[in-house]
Amino acid sequence: MKIAFFNTKTYDQKYFDSINKEHGHELHYIPSHLNSETAHLIQDEEVVCAFINDSLNAEVLTTLKNKGVKLIALRSAGFNHVDLVAAKSLDLPVVRVPTYSPYAVAEHAVGLLLCLNRKIHRAFNRVREGDFSLHNLMGFDLHGKTIGVVGTGKIGQTFINIMLGFGCKIIAYDICVDEECQEKGVEYVSLDSLFAQANIISLHCPLNEATHHLINQDSLNLMQDGVTIINTSRGKLIDTKAVIQALKRGKVGLLGLDVYEEEEAIFFEDFSSSVIQDDQLSRLLTFPNVIVTSHQAFFTEEAMQKIAGVTLSNITEFANSGLIQNQVSL
Secondary structure (H helix, E strand, O other): OEEEEEOOOHHHHHHHHHHHOOOOOEEEEEOOOOOOOOHHHOOOOOEEEEOOOOOEOHHHHHHHHHOOOOEEEEOOOOOOOEOHHHHHHOOOOEEOOOOOOHHHHHHHHHHHHHHHHOOHHHHHHHHHOOOOOOOOOOOOOOOOOEEEEEOOOHHHHHHHHHHHHOOOEEEEEOOOOOHHHHHOOOEEOOHHHHHHHOOEEEEOOOOOOOOOOOEOHHHHHHOOOOEEEEEOOOHHHEOHHHHHHHHHOOOEEEEEEOOOOOOOOOOOOOOOOOOOOOHHHHHHOOOOOEEEOOOOOOOOHHHHHHHHHHHHHHHHHHHHHOOOOOEOOO
16 A cells, blocks of 8 residues: 655654565655645555654544545554544544553653652763762662552553562552552552652553643642652643642652653754744753653664554555554544
8 A cells, every 4th residue: 555654754764664575565754744734745645654743633634535545544552643533524544553662661761760860860961071079969769669650551560560670669540450450569549649649650641631631730739749750651641831830849859751742843853953932841941850851762673663563564454454453443
C-alpha cells in the first residue's frame, strides 16, 4: 500500500525503511505536522501514518477520507489527538501500537527521578566549570520512601518493579486493581489518599476527560510540602500554571517532565537559535529543581523497532485480508 508518513524525522525513516523490506509498502515521508493546512499534501496514498503531535480532528479526517485514505495508522500508543467519533462516522478505521517498550518509558521516569534527586544535572555543569564543591547538591535516599503511582498498566507496573528494587513503599491508584501488583505488596488507595501520602508521585495513566489536569491546584494542596512529581505520560495531566505556583512556594520540591501540555508546536523541533515563545515553558526552564526532556522517554532502539514493526504489520494485515488489528475504538 502507499503510505504517507507525517511529522517524520530521520530516525523514523531509518527504522521504517529497514523493517519495510519485509512488507514491501511504498513509503512517502512528509516532515510537516498533520493538520488542516497540510492534509492536502496527500496525493494517492491509501494510508496515513501519524504521530502524537499531529492533529486528526474532524476537518482533517474528512479531508483525508475525501482524498481516498482508507486507514489511519498511529505510530504511538496514545490516541487522544484523534477525533474517534468523526473517524467512526467517516468509516475510517484507526489503528495504533498498543505497547512497544514499557521498559523505555519506565526507565526514563526513574532516570528523571535520580537526576533530580541527586542533582546530577547541576553537578555535571558545575564540575565542567572547575567547581568541585558539594554546596546545594544534597539529595535523599529513595530507600524507604513512599512512591505514589497513578496508573498501573504495563509501564506503571514496570516502574513499580524498579522502585521496589530500591526498597520503596508503593501505593497506587487505578480504576482497575492489578492482582499481581497487590501480590508484590502494592497498596491501592484513593487518589486523594495517594496525593496526601506519597513523597514521590509518578504519572503513568492515559489522558482523557477524567485525567485532564489531574494535577491541579486542589490536588497539589493535598500533597506534602516538597513533593516530587514525575510525568512521562501526557502533558495535559498537569495544569502547568498551578504547578509553577506550587514550585514557587515550595509545595513541589522536584519536577521531572518528559511531556508538556502545550508541546505540540515545540517538542521534537530545534529552537536553539531562536526564542521560545511559550512563556510557561520558558518559566519552567528557569527552575533549578525542574528537568524537562522533549518526549524522549520512548526513544530506545528496541522501542523504535517495535513501533515500526507493529505499525507496518497493522497495515499489511489490512492490505492482505481487510482485517483490522490493534484498532482504536470508542
